[in-house]
Amino acid sequence: MITLFLIALLVSPIPLSFADPDPLQDFCIADLDAQPSLNGFPCKPASNVTSDDFFFDGLSKEGSTGNIFGSNVTAANVLAFPGLNTLGLSMNRVDFAPGAVNPPHIHPRSTELVLVVKGKLLVGFVTTGFVYHSKVVTAGEIFVIPRGLVHFQKNVGKGKALSFTAFDSQLPGVVILPLTLFGSTPPIPNDVLTKGFQVDEDVVKAIKSKFGN
Ligand SMILES: *[C@@H]1O[C@H](CO)[C@@H](O)[C@H](O)[C@H]1NC(C)=O
Numbered sequence: 001m002i003t004l005f006l007i008a009l010l011v012s013p014i015p016l017s018f019a020d021p022d023p024l025q026d027f028c029i030a031d032l033d034a035q036p037s038l039n040g041f042p043c044k045p046a047s048n049v050t051s052d053d054f055f056f057d058g059l060s061k062e063g064s065t066g067n068i069f070g071s072n073v074t075a076a077n078v079l080a081f082p083g084l085n086t087l088g089l090s091m092n093r094v095d096f097a098p099g100a101v102n103p104p105h106i107h108p109r110s111t112e113l114v115l116v117v118k119g120k121l122l123v124g125f126v127t128t129g130f131v132y133h134s135k136v137v138t139a140g141e142i143f144v145i146p147r148g149l150v151h152f153q154k155n156v157g158k159g160k161a162l163s164f165t166a167f168d169s170q171l172p173g174v175v176i177l178p179l180t181l182f183g184s185t186p187p188i189p190n191d192v193l194t195k196g197f198q199v200d201e202d203v204v205k206a207i208k209s210k211f212g213n
């Protein structure tokens with residue numbers, strides 16, 4: 001009798017009443033064609049969702065480092081990977097040629113965790129009180145950059161370096177300082193930059209010329 005009861009229990013399906021009454025709350029795959037709001041993108045219809053919406057292979061490919069900085073950031077944010085919508089996290093892959101730098105920049109909406117997978121990176125940030133913190137980080141080690149602070153990475157190893165960075169935002173945003181200050185459209189007036197950086201105008205012009213201004 002008891003055996004029969006146990007068998008019945010094993011074969012009976014889980015009653016529907018155990019399911020979440022609103023499975024839509026599980027996720028909200030971004031409909032990238034729809035108008036986003038501050039909270040993210042509207043969800044695409046549940047009937048359109050497939051397993052591929054939770055998968056992204058864009059970080060498996062090495063980015064091309066043939067640029068002035070020698071580094072390349074491949075982003076897996078909500079715009080590239082719509083499955084991250086409303087989940088509050090994302091990742092980047094950053095490839096470094098020997099001697100490369102990921103120049104001083106800020107993520108306005110996110111803290112960053114840097115995981116070095118290959119090579120040796122000098123990772124540094126400056127606090128709002130002008131204190132510089134840095135560390136040489138090697139494979140398997142992680143370093144955290146608190147939200148909104150100016151930071152950089154430099155390849156200080158002999159060969160290439162590779163890191164993956166995690167963010168507590170689906171779209172952390174980035175303010176790349178050299179491009180922001182010297183490569184904006186229209187440009188920031190020279191006298192703002194000469195006074196701000198306490199240098200002559202030819203220095204400002206020389207830097208601007210490197211960033212298309
Ligand atoms: C949902 O799928 C239908 C049918 O394939 C398609 O016409 C529609 O564009 C899709 N909508 C979104 C937001 O993906």
Ligand SMILES: *[C@@H]1O[C@H](CO)[C@@H](O)[C@H](O)[C@H]1NC(C)=O
Nearest residue numbers: 062063064065066067072073
């Ligand atoms: C990064 O790498 C990708 C893929 O090779 C390339 O399309 C892109 O232009 C590179 N970006 C920079 C800034 O070099």
